[in-house]
Amino acid sequence: MGTADFGYTERASRLRGAVAWRHRAGAGGPARILPDGCMDVIHSEGRLIVAGPDTIAHLTWIPDGARTAAVRFAPGQGPALLGISADEVRDQRVPLDALWPSDQVRRLTERLEEAPDPVAVLEAALLAVDRAPDPLAPRLLAPLRAGRPVAGIAAEVGLSERQLHRRGLRLYGYGLKHLARVLRLGAALDLARGGVGLAAVAASAGYADQAHLARDVKALAGVPMKELVP
Structure with a gap:
């Protein structure tokens, strides 16, 4: 792929109020993730994780060439869909299989690894969870x-x-x-x-x-x- 394939893109998600985003790193390195009140479900490096709401900036390391597909929920939207309280994952990056059945997460991870458009697959899986957010x-x-x-x-x-x-x-x-x-x-x-x-x-x-x-x-x-x- 050419250099235009590297970087960050986002679009409105099919989940109301959410954002679907993807990132492909060139050279890896440190990253500072600023608090925004949001929660994300992230697929990267063969893993599905939930990024909880951060109180302060979260420092992380992005591997060379890492590909990420994710959905970011608006503040307050994620907990009902994920079936958790937001403070359970505050300032944490938690494997999704710690919150959802491990077999379900394993099958979803396999589909994401094979999909030409993993963001769309992730959105579909989240849309299938019929839990209305707190109004x-x-x-x-x-x-x-x-x-x-x-x-x-x-x-x-x-x-x-x-x-x-x-x-x-x-x-x-x-x-x-x-x-x-x-x-x-x-x-x-x-x-x-x-x-x-x-x-x-x-x-x-x-x-x-x-x-x-x-x-x-x-x-x-x-x-x-x-x-x-x-």
Whole structure:
């Protein structure tokens, strides 16, 4: 294959709200995976794993020429389909056969190894799992992205803050206050990568000031913004 076959591509998945993605590495090396509140089911190097929601950046090593096919679930979408609570896999990479029957996972892995389009095969297998997501999951994201306080969101959905925290652990892997920080980081990176200056990024994304932006980026990503947005 030519060099155009290397790199990362994604598209909207047939699973509502999810993203189907693939990656083929050229030369391998370290990779920094930033927290985004999402969970992924990943096929790579002959293995199926679930990437749980990360609280901070996850550091990994990508082998030379590694091929990856995956589905990324929107925040809160994956737990119901996978039959788990998100906090069970928080900050972890867990073999799928630890969560699903091993024979089922083995057969799916064999199909993925042979398939010309493994992403489509993985999507079909996930679509066949008839488990509806918790309707509360997407309902909470818009007010969090808008910077609404958790206490107000809890009152709107008819839960106490403690009850909402427990639901957040099951749906997202962590409480809503941390999820809000993760979502705000994503918004800030999108703005910065679009050429917006850091002072304007801080104001637009809901940080108190540029110093607050810098502290939160370093805390969640492990490196300063300049290393994420050259």
